[in-house]
Amino acid sequence: MSWLLRYLLPVKGRMLILLVLLLAGTGLQLVNPQIVQRFIDTASARGPVAGLLGLAGLYLVIAVIGQIVTVAVSYFGNDVAWRATNRLRADLLKACLRLDMRFHNLKTPGEMIERIDGDVTNMSNFFAMFIVQIVGSFILLGGILGFMFTVNWPIATVMTVFTCLSVGVMIVIRDLGVASSQNERQASAALYGLIEERIAGIEDVQTSGSVPYVMNRFHAAMRNVFLRGRKAWMLRVVPWNATIVLFAIAVTAVLLMGVRLYVNGQVSLGTLYLFFQYTQMLNEPIEQLGNQMQEFQRAKSGMRRSRELLSMRSEIEDGTEHALPDGALGVEFEQVSFSYNKGFPVLTDISFTLRPGERLGIVGRTGSGKTSISRLLLRLYNIDSGVIRVGGTDIRKLRLEALYRRVGMVTQDVQLFDGTLRDNLTLFDSRVSDAYILETTGRLGLRPWIDSLPQGLDTHLSAGGASLSAGEAQLFALTRVFLTKPSLVILDEPSSRLDAATEAALQTAVDQLLEQCTGIVIAHRLSTLEKVDKIMVLGAGRILEFGARETLARDPSSRYAELLRTDREEELA
Ligand SMILES: Nc1ncnc2c1ncn2[C@@H]1O[C@H](COP(=O)(O)OP(=O)(O)OP(=O)(O)O)[C@@H](O)[C@H]1O
Secondary structure (H helix, E strand, O other): OHHHHHHHHHHHHHHHHHHHHHHHHHHHHHHHHHHHHHHHHHHHOOOOHHHHHHHHHHHHHHHHHHHHHHHHHHHHHHHHHHHHHHHHHHHHHHHHHHOOHHHHHHOOHHHHHHHHHHHHHHHHHHHHHHHHHHHHHHHHHHHHHHHHHHHOHHHHHHHHHHHHHHHHHHHHOOOOOHHHHHHHHHHHHHHHHHHHHHHHOHHHHHHOOOHHHHHHHHHHHHHHHHHHHHHHHHHHHHHHHHHHHHHHHHHHHHHHHHHHHHHOOOOOHHHHHHHHHHHHHHHHHHHHHHHHHHHHHHHHHHHHHHHHHHHOOOOOOOOOEOOOOOOOOOEEEEEEEEEOOOOOEEEEEEEEEEOOOOEEEEEEOOOOOHHHHHHHHOOOOOOOEEEEEEOOEEOOOEOHHHHHHHEEEEOOOOOOOOEEHHHHHHOOOOOOOHHHHHHHHHHHOOHHHHHHOOOHHHOEEOOOOOOOOHHHHHHHHHHHHHHOOOOEEEEEOOOOOOOHHHHHHHHHHHHHHHHHOEEEEEOOOHHHHOOOOEEEEEEOOEEEEEEEHHHHHHOOOOHHHHHHHHHHHHHHO
């Protein structure tokens, strides 16, 4: 409840309006049967027609106002629900964006969408209506029973017993469907994960002819959602069904007692109608309570999942220091060991130093750990042991923001965001001027491409990357890093997708960039590394060789020299 209140407190004014409207609606509901009672009694006593018409008119006016109040309740209910749940959605998204890569490696984007939006949508009705309707239902019940006690206490007692029994049954079995509702949400999240994954890999799915296979998996996931959903629904409706049986017994008892009183002349026909009508009306708040109980079970499973997500902490704790020396930044790895999964070391005992402004080329076989080193430098993962220093400061002590502001990385995968070309190049930083963008793109050879676009920097790019060729996307990513004027730059296979001419242009630009900052270049092709100062040869997560490039190249027994020889032979072949 305290958690719920945190989201409802900011909308307390609207909640209050909702409550007042609900009370007004409840009052109107209680009044109308009494008007009908008077109408019947006046009519049976052959009272004046004008009086009857007046009662009928009053009934109509109250009925119309009642409808208006119902519409207003629905409007404010939805309004409150959206406002409160949007806050929760924002909190969930923020929590999700702050979680570390180990978490994200295990979750598909589709699953996260379902958790941030699907679960919350399931809670929205609960948010809007739960407190209000529970309070409203109890007030209506109290009003009906209270009035009945003033008219006929034996019947009121029967109705009270029935009400207490119904509410008691619901309270006792209220948690029945929670676990299975949680399972239902889980299955639904898995289904979304599957759809997202397959649509993201649509090219592979289509070209490998695996549409039938995907459909098969999809049907299996749908079946799972259906089976779990059915079970959850069955368990949720049990409390409600129990009250229907109780209600039928109560109506029968009240009618029998009422008819007996009428036959004995103890009550008028109008009062008999009132008994009947109020017993019928008891059903409504009890049904509301039952519905809310169902919503509650559904919402509770969503709430559990949301609270679980909100309580998760990223393994990457932000540091406190934010001062780094001006200019190029030195890098130091001291006995660094790292594993993605416990027991499977990816990097072991990595130690090396790069002075400010130095350029390091990392080579090694596929899977030797080159990219992992760059990820560690950006603190995407915590290391198992050792220390990494950037600009002389342990990166664990640095504010992440300070680190990201000074370190740039170009990876093999380029992510485009929905926005203009300018937004994508500056990553939505409006302080970067167009002149600077154009000058930088000119240096990188992207200018002819930008000039060929009808709207230049204002051209809209779609998210994902479909609007750029792989090579363009890579040039694009380099430009992005250039624009941030980094003090340390990591280039992961920067020219892997470029043709020879573009690569030459790019190489000049990279050289210019590396002149201003410290650089780490990860490359498969040794030609990319001609300008670097030092070389690191990695093998199975260990440094096999580290030293000045010139020295290693000249030493025929070095691994680097051997790599150069094989590279040349391959080129000749
Ligand atoms: N997210 C991850 N979770 C678990 N293991 C991973 C993850 N990323 C990489 N690995 C493993 O870590 C090892 C090193 O991977 P890394 O990407 O650093 O190698 P690399 O030298 O950059 O390879 P390549 O030249 O192919 O890019 C590999 O065995 C890889 O399977």
